[in-house]
Amino acid sequence: LKAVRAIRDLAESGDPCATFHMGKIYSLGIGVVRDVNRAVEWYEKAMALGEARAFGNLGWFYQEGTGVKKDPVKAFELLTHAGNDGVQSAKTASGTMLLKGEGCGKNTEEGIRRIEEAFEAGYLNAGNHLADIYAEGKLVQEDIEKSHAWLQKVAEAGDEKSMAMLGYRLIAGTHGKQDIDAGLAWMQKAIDRKYQPAYLWFASLYRKGLGVPQD
Secondary structure, three states: OHHHHHHHHHHHOOOHHHHHHHHHHHHHOOOOOOOHHHHHHHHHHHHHOOOHHHHHHHHHHHHHOOOOOOOHHHHHHHHHHHHHOOOHHHHHHHHHHHHHOOOOOOOHHHHHHHHHHHHHOOOOHHHHHHHHHHHHOOOOOOOHHHHHHHHHHHHHOOOHHHHHHHHHHHHHOOOOOOOHHHHHHHHHHHHHOOOHHHHHHHHHHHHHOOOOOOO
């Protein structure tokens, strides 16, 4: 409660970051009773102070209809603003909306460009998102090679979960491509980094006999 009071005092003095965090506090119910309406109010105040993250968080509220009337057009506008101001998760979200034509005209090329830019700016989950998009083939033409290539980019950037996922896919051949030696190497890298789910996924491969002898 002392921390909440301290943040509130800063917010009421006009601090943009503190004002944004008051929105998060009420959005998640941290030290206060969760109140999305008050979260919206704080986010709007933070937006007026130029806090880019507030544009993103309120954009997701409009996308989901949380505390406000659902409005995909408004959501796209806010997420695009946040993305242009450096919030890479928001840039990824606006890119996905472009792929779907959600709240905007469908534009596959621009959507992919935004997601790729977010990854290049350091938001690794954008690469995972692209891997899923190409694997599913719903928003773009299915491309297994691109799916694996993006997952590998994220793994090479040091993401342990992606290392384990790529390892599992390549060992089991579950996503249209099998390379057992490469898969084993990626799985071992995830294990070397103590990524605990990798132990379970590796064990399941041996239990099922997928790509390795059943043992």
